[in-house]
Amino acid sequence: MRQRVKTTFALVVAIALALGVARVDAFETLTSRLAAMGSKSDFMSTFTDLALSVERRVDGAIEKVWSEILERFHPFVIAGPLTFAYHELVYFGAWMPWLAMDRFEYFQKWKIQREKRPSAEMVMKCVVKLLKSHVFVQLPMQMMFYFVAPYFGFSLALEALPKSRDFLWQIPVFFVIEDFYFYWIHRFLHHKRVYKYVHKVHHEHKYPFGIAAEYAHPVETFFLGIGTLLGPLFFAKHMVTLWVWLFFRLLETVEDHSGYDVPWNPTNLIPFWGGAVHHDFHHKTFEGPYSSVFTWCDWMFGTDKEFRAHQAKLRGGKESWAYPAVFRGAPNDQALAETRATTKKLD
Numbered sequence: 001m002r003q004r005v006k007t008t009f010a011l012v013v014a015i016a017l018a019l020g021v022a023r024v025d026a027f028e029t030l031t032s033r034l035a036a037m038g039s040k041s042d043f044m045s046t047f048t049d050l051a052l053s054v055e056r057r058v059d060g061a062i063e064k065v066w067s068e069i070l071e072r073f074h075p076f077v078i079a080g081p082l083t084f085a086y087h088e089l090v091y092f093g094a095w096m097p098w099l100a101m102d103r104f105e106y107f108q109k110w111k112i113q114r115e116k117r118p119s120a121e122m123v124m125k126c127v128v129k130l131l132k133s134h135v136f137v138q139l140p141m142q143m144m145f146y147f148v149a150p151y152f153g154f155s156l157a158l159e160a161l162p163k164s165r166d167f168l169w170q171i172p173v174f175f176v177i178e179d180f181y182f183y184w185i186h187r188f189l190h191h192k193r194v195y196k197y198v199h200k201v202h203h204e205h206k207y208p209f210g211i212a213a214e215y216a217h218p219v220e221t222f223f224l225g226i227g228t229l230l231g232p233l234f235f236a237k238h239m240v241t242l243w244v245w246l247f248f249r250l251l252e253t254v255e256d257h258s259g260y261d262v263p264w265n266p267t268n269l270i271p272f273w274g275g276a277v278h279h280d281f282h283h284k285t286f287e288g289p290y291s292s293v294f295t296w297c298d299w300m301f302g303t304d305k306e307f308r309a310h311q312a313k314l315r316g317g318k319e320s321w322a323y324p325a326v327f328r329g330a331p332n333d334q335a336l337a338e339t340r341a342t343t344k345k346l347d
């Protein structure tokens with residue numbers, strides 16, 4: 001039974017990827033279907049009009065901003081230093097909400113390893129190391145991307161701007177590719193013969209905080225960075241798509257290392273999203289799970305047994321049928337102890 005479910009999952013992922021390869025614009029199909037249905041129903045017609053008007057506005061705004069960027073900067077500057085500045089802004093910006101939570105006791109009930117807090121020295125060391133790695137590894141990679149990208153048909157031209165509807169299928173497909181690539185490279189980096197040379201650096205943080213995400217050995221930054229570029233290189237043709245993708249990818253990796261599992265996090269609504277609770281366990285134990293984004297690779301390849309056992313313990317020994325999605329918003333040990341104490345009092 002379990003094997004059959006796993007096979008079904010593998011098939012679903014393969015089909016999703018195949019759709020990407022065939023460049024099937026799922027959104028276009030959906031909107032045309034909705035438009036056809038819209039002729040039969042006022043509600044659908046209003047919905048379609050609204051979706052198309054939002055799309056027009058977003059596309060118009062992207063075109064305006066991009067034409068200004070093209071007027072002001074040389075393509076090499078856009079692909080190199082400007083993309084670098086954009087990355088810094090999004091990466092450190094994504095950390096701000098989590099950093100703010102550290103300052104308020106109210107949010108501590110959602111901290112996954114509640115008793116552990118990084119010292120100021122730890123955070124400073126991380127910032128300095130990150131800046132060095134960003135300048136000496138990531139920036140050259142971005143410069144290199146400028147020369148490699150044309151071979152993949154990549155463009156910066158205004159006429160080649162993508163439609164915002166493309167992002168609706170591209171971003172999920174990029175996340176699936178990134179996740180699968182990351183899983184295997186990360187698992188390899190944990191091999192006992194390799195671990196101490198490269199990945200040990202990233203695991204200096206047993207209770208991670210947002211920006212610990214990119215705190216890693218340069219070799220790791222380089223190889224895992226390739227995974228981030230794979231999706232856009234194969235399924236996109238424009239720098240704007242890369243920027244949009246980078247935005248979501250950075251939010252995701254900073255969230256993974258945030259150390260918080262807040263119940264009102266919008267990512268809780270995404271099926272199979274691993275989130276902080278998934279990756280924090282890996283930093284705490286050095287065992288699986290190894291995935292960056294979703295929970296299905298660890299589930300299919302059997303590297304999440306300890307994680308699942310731990311989560312099942314937190315839930316009174318029960319594992320829900322809906323795994324892997326069910327563990328989002330799981331209670332931490334401290335919160336659970338408090339809940340038990342309150343329940344006892346009420347009894």
Ligand SMILES: [Zn+2]
Nearest residue numbers: 186190199282
């Ligand atoms: Zn690891």
Ligand SMILES: [Zn+2]
Nearest residue numbers: 202213257279
């Ligand atoms: Zn990590």
